Amino acid sequence: MNKLEMTDLIVSTRLEKGLSWETIGKDTGMSPVWLTSACLGMNSAPPEKAAAIAEYLGLGEEVAKALEAFPTKIWDQAVPTDPLIYRLYEVVGVYGETLKEVIQEKFGDGIMSAIDFSMEVDKIEDPKGDRVLLTLNGKFLPYKSW
Template sequence: MLPEITQKLLAAKQEKGMSFVDLEKAVGRDEVWIAAVFYRQASASQAEAEKILSAIGLPTTLAPELTECPLKGLGPVVPTDPLIYRFYEIMQVYGMPLKSVIHEKFGDGIMSAIDFTLDVEKEEDPKGDRVKVIMSGKFLPYKKW
């Protein structure tokens, strides 16, 4: 079940006939980041929250709900939504190989999910359109002490 604020945001966005790309133009932030705010996986500043709410016609009195630090993640269960599950499956199959390749190229560390960008592109293909997901995160080496 989606949080009540998420339901309100999505309903208002649909009622206005807006896409996340439209909101990107109105707010000046990436469409994926704005979607993360909608789904309470990111927090907005007061000014960003007000821009989002104004763009979709909701009262700015809801801004505190968008500026709170959210509880992030899908929870402890395996996702059941087919699209989200595929990302889970990708990590199950390619997680260890990806980790090995990153360690070979960068050393012992992780890719930041804080200093991070995520872009989604549509690649037209005669055999069927393709989803291109581009993740870019700062490499953070583990400290030695």
């Protein structure tokens, strides 16, 4: 089973069972953001987490093995067309240089890891319209000279 087949099966099973990513994450003791990313094929899961996800959803060993497989992270489009994903792309396009400047002013020359990383998505209720709070938490990795 490849990552695409795995994702299709996981998503259809989740919908058939009426489960949210939040519920699956809570019930399995995993971050719903990380869990969703693994189930959509963008991260590999350690064997124990892969087995827990497959077991929770009532899916077999093939799904667990596909969850464990190392992904190839490829985007289909240069500029995304889904409105929500495009807005995140737009944020990076508009504020990317600003974020780079501010991060490097505070930390020095380097990058924020997307490997030693966590992300949370929260809802902030607001009378003028609910707000989305994204928290990106990555280890700072300084560039080294040799």
